[in-house]
Amino acid sequence: MYITGTHFNYYMICKRKLWLFANGITMESTSELVSLGKLIHETTYPQRSERFKEVEIKGIKIDFYDQKNKIIHEIKKSDKRQEAHIWQLKYYIYVLEQEGIENVSGILEYPKLRKTEEVYLSDIDREEIKLIMEKIEIIIQSDDCPNKLPRTKCRNCSYSDFCWSGEDDNKKTYYEKDLLPV
Numbered sequence: 767m768y769i770t771g772t773h774f775n776y777y778m779i780c781k782r783k784l785w786l787f788a789n790g791i792t793m794e795s796t797s798e799l800v801s802l803g804k805l806i807h808e809t810t811y812p813q814r815s816e817r818f819k820e821v822e823i824k825g826i827k828i829d830f831y832d833q834k835n836k837i838i839h840e841i842k843k844s845d846k847r848q849e850a851h852i853w854q855l856k857y858y859i860y861v862l863e864q865e866g867i868e869n870v871s872g873i874l875e876y877p878k879l880r881k882t883e884e885v886y887l888s889d890i891d892r893e894e895i896k897l898i899m900e901k902i903e904i905i906i907q908s909d910d911c912p913n914k915l916p917r918t919k920c921r922n923c924s925y926s927d928f929c930w931s932g933e934d935d936n937k938k939t940y941y942e943k944d945l946l947p948v
């Protein structure tokens with residue numbers, strides 16, 4: 767099984783989300799947030815098709831690859847910068863490197879924020895990515911679904927209904943209880 771950019775992104779956001787997604791429980795197609803993301807993706811840079819290549823390789827899909835300058839452009843709908851976005855892009859760079867394409871860099875683009883961020887891969891990142899890939903494999907292959915995050919972190923998650931429907935708002939998950947002061 768290939769580890770995809772989505773696996774990498776979800777690992778950073780929530781281990782449970784990663785497990786649910788990897789085990790075939792997907793909510794993304796019905797999520798309004800995801801629809802918004804797709805809309806932004808399709809309408810923000812309609813003129814790009816000729817300048818950029820779509821690349822699908824080893825389980826990852828890069829929508830906008832500037833082959834001439836070896837730059838991956840990744841567009842995010844989010845109105846805030848997230849570490850998960852950076853690591854997903856670093857993972858794309860890593861996969862291209864593994865395929866023999868060197869000196870690749872990335873640019874994260876946030877149309878709603880009107881901001882961009884350059885992303886590079888360091889030797890430390892390469893080692894970290896190898897470790898994360900091992901951890902992703904372990905989580906995905908586990909029979910046990912990881913615990914929920916505290917509910918405050920679930921607001922924009924497409925699995926929110928799945929994880930929380932029927933739950934008492936005041937009921938704490940084990941994870942939350944662990945965080946409570948003794």
Ligand code: SF4
Binds near residue numbers: 914924
């Ligand atoms: S709703 Fe919360 S606990 Fe459930 S998958 Fe999403 S982030 Fe994780």
